[in-house]
Amino acid sequence: MSSVYKVLGLMSGTSLDGLDMAYCHLWEENGHWEFSIEQTKELPYSDDIREYLKNAIYLSEEDHAQLHIDYGKWLGEQAKTFIEERGLEVDFIASHGHTSHHRPEDGITFQLGDGQVLSNMSGKQVVCDFRTTDVSLGGQGAPLVPIGDRLLFHEYDFCLNLGGISNISFEKDGARIAFDIGMANMPLNYITHKMGMAYDENGKLAQSGKMDEALLKKLNQLEFYHLPHPKSTGYEWFTEKIVPLIEASESTDADLLHTFIHHNCEQIALQVHKYANKPKSTLLATGGGALNNFFMDTLQEKLGTSVTVIIPSKTLIAYKEALVFAFMGVLRLKGITNVLSSVTGAREDSCSGYVFFPENS
Known part of the structure; x- marks a missing residue:
């Protein structure tokens, strides 16, 4: 050792x-x-x-x-x-x-x-x-966590992070592929903060809501989802494309939360099914969204029986990103590659x- x-x-x-x-x-x-x-x-x-x-x-x-x-x-x-x-x-x-x-x-x-x-x-x-x-080097500069997924969490077929943004990583033809899928907690937090709540505990309010079909259709048509990877997004995209849709909606807060969780899970499931290459796959879910029971139940429902969502300890859910940046620091000081061009689209690692x-x- x-x-x-x-x-x-x-x-x-x-x-x-x-x-x-x-x-x-x-x-x-x-x-x-x-x-x-x-x-x-x-x-x-x-x-x-x-x-x-x-x-x-x-x-x-x-x-x-x-x-x-x-x-x-x-x-x-x-x-x-x-x-x-x-x-x-x-x-x-x-x-x-x-x-x-x-x-x-x-x-x-x-x-x-x-x-x-x-x-x-x-x-x-x-x-x-x-x-x-x-x-x-011409890369997206994101996501960065996949180097940790590859070297620290290699036993899982997919690693999904649900912070403000949802991103995923997996191996394909010997290369690590990763990209931002779209949203996770950003719209949920935006809605709950307007209500004076820090967050919707376990998605209870979202679960009580109903689907806003018109909003769901507009969200699913957003251009970002149809772009090829490598791709990443951030707060600018959210404020420009998503906030106006929230503000224009006449739905209740519960209905908005319900709709966004279903939307998020549909987009995640689309990508997982696209790249799953065996009958049974495992998906490690971390980040704040993994603490939201309704989010996780909806995700498992959209993924079906071919992909099992693995929810680890609360410590790993909450601190995986901090762990991976600590690991990236180790790799940096050892002079070892810590950002993968297969993920970011840069000219080189x-x-x-x-x-x-x-x-x-």
Whole structure:
């Protein structure tokens, strides 16, 4: 058994729930990577931070640069507190940051959370900004988690992540394929936040609703679903294409939630059935959507008996992305490929991420 890497992974996703911190041990054993998630903490965003991050896309260049620094400082403070409170031995921090801009077709992606400031505040080496190298190579810069799916979760036929966005990864002809399918929690959270609710627990409200057939038809006709992979999407697409449909609908909130869950599951099932290449397949579901019972029951119903949805521990559901970014940090420091061109459409695989060390104060 090789040496154990002790890494703190930091993740903030498009659903804007908060910061996920996962202290992970990673090591190689018998030619395979193994992991354990040792300690975790979820830090919900205050209303102020959530609004600031949500609206970062509209900030002036100067204000955006200031937010990059401020958020990096905040991340560093949270990481330092977590490490000290739990008495953790940390080799380095791997931070995803928070995506404020993602327009890979224009060569633009930006993850908030200045790595140097984060390193200075935490006193630890930092690996961050995992997307820009791939975008500079003509890739989508997303999704990135499939390297973890391939090396840490190879026993499953499909790995589905249900954060703000739904994305999937699987092996096809010896290459890892992955892409954003469409939405997961983003529209659900948008609707519940308008109601003054953080989320719809277990999808109970959604389950009580009825289908809005007209809305479902409009959603299923969206151009993004018909584009070939590699493809990725983000908050810009949601605000431009989805929010107007929600706002124009006269359906009740329960009916909207019901319709979006059915829509999400239909789109996921279409892709899984398209690429399933054996009579019985397994699909690992993680991300916040996997905690929503109605979402999971509807998904299993749409997939039918040929694909079994596997729902892992709540820890893995909630912290898989933070774990994978910790793992990507390990690969970066070892100089091993951590972003796959078969996934992103870049000209070549890359070993991505920028490394920062604390500056002497």
